[in-house]
Amino acid sequence: MTFRADDTAPGSEQNASLAARLDEVLARLDAAAERAGRDGREITLLLATKMRTPAEIAAAIELLRSRDRRVAVGENRAQEIAKHADPLLADNGVPRHFIGRLQTNKARDVVAFAELIHSVDREDIADALERRAELAGVRRDVLVQVNTSGEESKGGFAPTAEAVAPIVARLCASSSLRPVGLMTIGANTSDDEAVRASLHGLRTLRDEVREQLGASELTHLSMGMSGDLEIAVEEGATIVRVGSAIFGARPA
Ligand SMILES: *Cc1c(COP(=O)(O)O)cnc(C)c1O
Numbered sequence: 001m002t003f004r005a006d007d008t009a010p011g012s013e014q015n016a017s018l019a020a021r022l023d024e025v026l027a028r029l030d031a032a033a034e035r036a037g038r039d040g041r042e043i044t045l046l047l048a049t050k051m052r053t054p055a056e057i058a059a060a061i062e063l064l065r066s067r068d069r070r071v072a073v074g075e076n077r078a079q080e081i082a083k084h085a086d087p088l089l090a091d092n093g094v095p096r097h098f099i100g101r102l103q104t105n106k107a108r109d110v111v112a113f114a115e116l117i118h119s120v121d122r123e124d125i126a127d128a129l130e131r132r133a134e135l136a137g138v139r140r141d142v143l144v145q146v147n148t149s150g151e152e153s154k155g156g157f158a159p160t161a162e163a164v165a166p167i168v169a170r171l172c173a174s175s176s177l178r179p180v181g182l183m184t185i186g187a188n189t190s191d192d193e194a195v196r197a198s199l200h201g202l203r204t205l206r207d208e209v210r211e212q213l214g215a216s217e218l219t220h221l222s223m224g225m226s227g228d229l230e231i232a233v234e235e236g237a238t239i240v241r242v243g244s245a246i247f248g249a250r251p252a
Contacts, residue, residue: 048243076100181220
């Protein structure tokens with residue numbers, strides 16, 4: 001099925017502002033990549049789709065594809081997975097990720113939905129995902145979530161090799177899960193240097209654990225959102241997760 005953004009998006013005016021916001025995000029991303037000697041096109045732009053309609057998501061995907069970008073969609077609520085089966089989104093070939101806090105009783109839905117799960121933040125989540133992937137006869141890529149900011153509201157393993165290496169080693173030994181990197185939500189502050197320290201820390205930690213375990217498949221760093229994507233790209237993000245800077249402020 002071919003899909004044209006102009007046909008199905010909420011309206012051409014909304015579409016024009018979506019395109020303007022999206023191009024601004026791409027300009028920010030490319031400028032940061034250039035400062036870091038990287039190519040912005042190698043960085044996956046994951047659309048954080050919570051609270052967004054299939055039409056909005058489909059329009060953003062179409063725009064990113066027409067700009068020759070690596071795109072993924074990331075849902076963070078198990079209750080919203082069903083909307084991705086909408087005809088506007090089904091079978092569009094866009095990789096689907098899960099980025100939100102996981103509950104063990106939702107592991108089956110998440111395994112069915114996502115090819116990459118960003119938010120393994122506790123041992124029992126790894127157990128539940130592994131069991132569900134085994135039962136479904138599939139293999140899933142996962143990222144280990146790390147709490148680099150120390151903020152209590154955020155999930156994740158402590159940002160030390162002592163805390164992260166054991167869970168990565170446990171995932172490396174799994175036949176149904178494959179650890180491919182680390183994920184974090186940056187510090188919630190306007191202090192850029194604090195944000196940079198927390199994102200830089202994720203990269204150092206990834207390098208340290210990769211070397212310690214000889215886990216060459218730890219290639220990904222999922223970090224950077226609407227407010228801190230430049231810093232994340234400068235610090236080595238391979239996937240940035242962007243919602244409001246593209247779709248506009250979330251509906252209340
Ligand atoms: C919502 C969300 C994002 C995107 O946040 P914005 O600030 O809207 O870009 C990224 N990561 C996770 C885990 C999210 O829940």
